[in-house]
Amino acid sequence: MFRRPVATDGPAITALIADCPPLDPNSAYCNLLQCTDFAGSCIVAERGGELVGWVSGYRPPAAPENFFVWQVAVSAAARGQRLASRMIEDLLARPEQQGVTHLTTTITDENGASWALFEGLARNWRVPLEKSVRFDRQAHFAGAHATEWQARIGPLPDLIKTQNETGGELRS
Secondary structure, eight states, X not given: OEEOOOGGGHXXXXXXXXXXXTSOOOOHHHHHHHHHTTGGGEEXXXXXXXXXXXXXXXXXXXXXXXXXXXXXXXXXXXXXXSHHHHHHHHHHTSGGGTTOXXXXXXXXXXXXXXXHHHHHHHHHHTOOEEEEEEEOHHHHHTTSSOOEEXXXXXXXXXXXXXXXXXXXXXXX
């Protein structure tokens, strides 16, 4: 079951992220803010009362036509079932995402699972994925973190835009 997160999901989200290396952990407070102030652009997946998936995102104020996926976490027990793709598609189908034309995220080179997810979305939607440096290892992280590459997918296919505008459920 997919749903909007609520504040009481915060500890489970923090634990799920911790169990999904190489994801960078957020503070528990950050996760609480995502569950409350950004609930319209975040989603959780539950199975049997257990939280098994999380996607956080937002629409950057300077570029509201983009939906930025901040973090994707799927428990080991729920991997290999397209859960992350389905959560992202569900988020894009929400009325809050009306007007979104591109999906963006940042990924380090070594995060093969994330590259596979976003390359798969671009392939399934038959749209290009552009890759460029967003935050450089030296210039932005003083050598303490790998370069974050921006993946930009779009323009989103008409199916997503139509489902988004009508509030319908998206299925690819």
